[in-house]
Amino acid sequence: MKFFQALGKIDRKIIFIILSVVIIIPLLKxxxxxxxxxxxxxxxxxxxxxxxxxxxxxxxxxxxxxxMPELYPMxxxxxxxxxxxxxxxxxxxxxxTGMGLGEQALETVSHEYNKVYGKDYVFLGWKSGVLPVVxxxxxxxxxxxxxxxxGTPLESLPMMANIKNYRDVPFFISLSAGTPGYESxxxxxxxxxxxxxxxxxxxxxxADAYPYLQTGQLTGMLGGMKGAxxxxxxxxxxxxxxxxxPASQAMDSQSLAHLLILILIxxxxxxxxxxxxxxxxxxx
Amino acid sequence: MQRTLPLAICxxxxxxxxxQFFVPHPISTNAYDIVLKxxxxxxxxxxxxxxxxxxxxxxxxxxRKVSGWQFSIITIIALVVTAVIGLFGGIGRxxxxxxxxxxxxxxxxxxxxxxxxxYMASAAYRAFRARTKEATxxxxxxxxxxxxxxxxxxAISKRLPELAEWILTVPNTAAKRGIIFGxxxxxxxxxxKIILGIERGWLGGGRS
Numbered sequence: 148m149k150f151f152q153a154l155g156k157i158d159r160k161i162i163f164i165i166l167s168v169v170i171i172i173p174l175l176k177x178x179x180x181x182x183x184x185x186x187x188x189x190x191x192x193x194x195x196x197x198x199x200x201x202x203x204x205x206x207x208x209x210x211x212x213x214x215m216p217e218l219y220p221m222x223x224x225x226x227x228x229x230x231x232x233x234x235x236x237x238x239x240x241x242x243x244t245g246m247g248l249g250e251q252a253l254e255t256v257s258h259e260y261n262k263v264y265g266k267d268y269v270f271l272g273w274k275s276g277v278l279p280v281v282x283x284x285x286x287x288x289x290x291x292x293x294x295x296x297x298g299t300p301l302e303s304l305p306m307m308a309n310i311k312n313y314r315d316v317p318f319f320i321s322l323s324a325g326t327p328g329y330e331s332x333x334x335x336x337x338x339x340x341x342x343x344x345x346x347x348x349x350x351x352x353x354a355d356a357y358p359y360l361q362t363g364q365l366t367g368m369l370g371g372m373k374g375a376x377x378x379x380x381x382x383x384x385x386x387x388x389x390x391x392x393p394a395s396q397a398m399d400s401q402s403l404a405h406l407l408i409l410i411l412i413x414x415x416x417x418x419x420x421x422x423x424x425x426x427x428x429x430x431x
Numbered sequence: 432m433q434r435t436l437p438l439a440i441c442x443x444x445x446x447x448x449x450x451q452f453f454v455p456h457p458i459s460t461n462a463y464d465i466v467l468k469x470x471x472x473x474x475x476x477x478x479x480x481x482x483x484x485x486x487x488x489x490x491x492x493x494x495r496k497v498s499g500w501q502f503s504i505i506t507i508i509a510l511v512v513t514a515v516i517g518l519f520g521g522i523g524r525x526x527x528x529x530x531x532x533x534x535x536x537x538x539x540x541x542x543x544x545x546x547x548x549x550y551m552a553s554a555a556y557r558a559f560r561a562r563t564k565e566a567t568x569x570x571x572x573x574x575x576x577x578x579x580x581x582x583x584x585x586a587i588s589k590r591l592p593e594l595a596e597w598i599l600t601v602p603n604t605a606a607k608r609g610i611i612f613g614x615x616x617x618x619x620x621x622x623x624k625i626i627l628g629i630e631r632g633w634l635g636g637g638r639s
Contacts, residue, residue, distance in 0.1 A: 159553045166552050180582035185596075212537040213544035244540070246522075247532035254524055276474025283467045286460075290467070297523045339452075350580070357604040358611055373580055402583035404548065409574055411556040416570075419560045 148425065155418025162411065169407050173399035180399050181380065187360065188377035190367030191345040194318045195225065198234045203306075205316045207332065208240035208249045210324035214349050215248065218322045220375035220394035221347040222252045224382050225320060230260035230267070231387035235306055237316070239271035239292070241280070241327040246273050246296065259390065265304040272296030277327040278335065285313050285340040313340040318366070322347040329356070333364050347374060372401055438628045445626030485510065572598055 184192070198204055206225065210218045229236050238249050253270055262268055271292045274280045283291035288310060294300050301307045309315060319342050321329040329346035336342040343366055348356055350371025359365040369378055375394035382388050448466070451459050489503035513531060520527045561567040578584040579595020624630035 157556065162553050162556060163549050166549055170548075180586065182582050183585070212540035215537065215541055244536070247529060247536070250524065250529060251533065274471075275478045276471055279467050279471040279474060283471065286464060286467070290464070291471070297521075354599060354603050355607060357599055358608045361600070361604055370580075373582075398582055402581040404552070405577045405581050406583060408552050408555050409577060411552065412559045412570070412574075415556045415559065416561050419562075 148422065151418045151421035153418070154414050155422060157411070157414070166404060166407060169403045170400045173403055174397065177396055178399045180402055182373055182376040182395060182398055184377040184381050185374075187368045187370070188374055188381065191225075191320065191347075191369060192228070192367075192378065192381045194343065194345055194366050195228050195234065195320075196232065198229075198232070198317045200233045201235065202317050203235040203237050203310055203315070204229045205237045205239070205319045207319070207321045207323075208238065208245035209242050209321050209328040209331075210248075210349075211242055211244035212248065214324035216397065217349050217372045217375060217394075218324060218347055219248055219252065220372070220392070221322055221369050221378055222248070223256055223390075224375060224378040224388075224392075224394075225347075226252055226256040227259070227388040227390065228378075228382050230256060230262050231382075233267075235310075236268040237271060237310065238268065240273050241277055241331065242324075243273045250296070259388075265299070266306055269301075269304055269306055270296040277331050281331055281335040282339065285336060285342075287312055313342045316342065318343050318345065320345045320347060323352075324349050325352070329359075329365070333359060337364060345369075372397055434631070434634055437634060438631070442626055442628060445622070482510070572602075 195204055204225075206222065208222065226236060236253075238253060240246055240249060249270060249272075253268060256262075257264070257268060264270075271288075272295065274291060280291045288307070289301050292301060295304065313319075313336060319332065319336070321332045321344065323329040323346055329344065329348065332342070332344055337344050344364070345366045345368065346356055346359075347369040348371070350373070353368070353370030353374075356365060356368050356370070360368055369375060372394050376392065376398045379392035379395050383392065444466075447462070451463050486507065489506050491497075492500050492503040493507075513528065516527045516531065522528050559570060559573070561570050575591065576595045576598055578587065579591040579593075584591040584595065621630060625633060
């Protein structure tokens with residue numbers, strides 16, 4: 148009986164140590180578990196692939212460093228795909244704490260493809276208020292963003308000459324860790340202006356996005372680190388990039404961490420099942 | 432007058448914005464443009480109010496030496512330093528603000544979030560018990576989705592990802608859709624109550 152009681156009372160310090168080991172070992176020595184692309188990831192990939200050369204892909208960074216392991220690899224993989232296809236990129240965000248990440252991703256990926264700022268990509272940055280920014284860009288991007296992140300007037304950026312509002316944006320992706328996020332873009336930019344939207348979300352909020360996928364309001368979805376690894380897989384498979392794939396490498400750790408949590412839940416339940424009579428007798 | 436004027440503005444603007452959505456006439460769209468500019472200006476004021484409120488809250492804590500007041504000093508210093516560096520040193524590539532962001536904010540914020548994984552593992556082990564029929568169903572569904580959504584799931588069985596997908600697209604979507612409809616109807620009802628002046632909580636307390 149003591150054995151089963153112990154199963155239900157494993158010290159949290161032991162759990163923390165085992166979880167750390169389970170996460171760190173695959174990062175140091177990956178097993179190479181492959182994430183095949185889901186239909187949702189393929190839908191986003193195909194929508195980016197279908198953007199005509201010279202037309203823009205708009206990406207909104209609606210996350211902060213807390214969700215970086217899941218959403219930042221999506222951002223870099225999508226940027227690599229877009230730049231390899233000579234698709235222009237307009238980057239902006241609804242989370243001020245995500246702007247440094249946008250800057251970092253553009254700095255890294257633009258150099259890999261020799262892309263020029265203002266000609267191949269533009270970083271609009273963040274503006275106070277969600278509603279006026281999302282709705283305002285539907286009328287005229289210049290009204291919401293008279294200047295870019297660095298203070299350069301949009302008029303002086305050659306790429307922006309042919310981009311007035313959402314009608315000039317064939318596809319939009321919101322990388323979203325909460326509110327404001329993809330739901331804000333669906334509610335205001337899609338319902339009012341018909342913007343075609345895809346979303347990259349954290350694993351914990353992926354279940355919330357399924358109704359929007361079924362209604363077609365979301366073209367596709369990348370869910371959590373697995374979604375990021377699926378996009379990395381597609382970008383590599385089609386030969387758009389051979390750079391390292393951080394999400395794919397971390398999937399081994401995530402797989403083992405999930406397995407460990409499930410084993411712990413089983414152990415806890417076995418302990419509970421064999422000791423519940425004793426517990427209820429004690430209570431009486 | 433103190434209450435009548437805000438209520439009148441709320442009623443007129445609420446009705447106007449509802450009607451405007453369905454009228455594509457230039458007069459209507461021009462008026463919409465003006466409203467958008469107003470909202471932009473008001474939201475910037477909200478930012479100023481936010482900074483003011485944060486500063487007042489923490490200076491009061493420091494003055495009164497409330498428990499943990501030392502952290503308030505760090506907050507105020509961080510606010511002033513990042514604002515000054517951003518305003519005078521720029522925010523672009525290679526700026527000091529970027530250095531602070533990448534070397535302090537990113538590691539600190541990521542660490543806070545990473546700790547969650549450990550607490551979740553411990554909490555799941557302690558709290559996730561098959562005590563009732565409902566809890567058992569939830570437990571089985573969680574098992575399938577947790578395994579089916581990672582590569583190791585398909586290594587165990589090819590059917591696991593399919594089953595996880597079915598749970599997410601059928602029962603999950605049905606439940607979520609019900610919740611979304613409920614929230615939407617509640618939002619419409621609350622909005623109408625505010626526009627028509629039935630719900631007046633947003634005006635704050637005081638005399639009626």
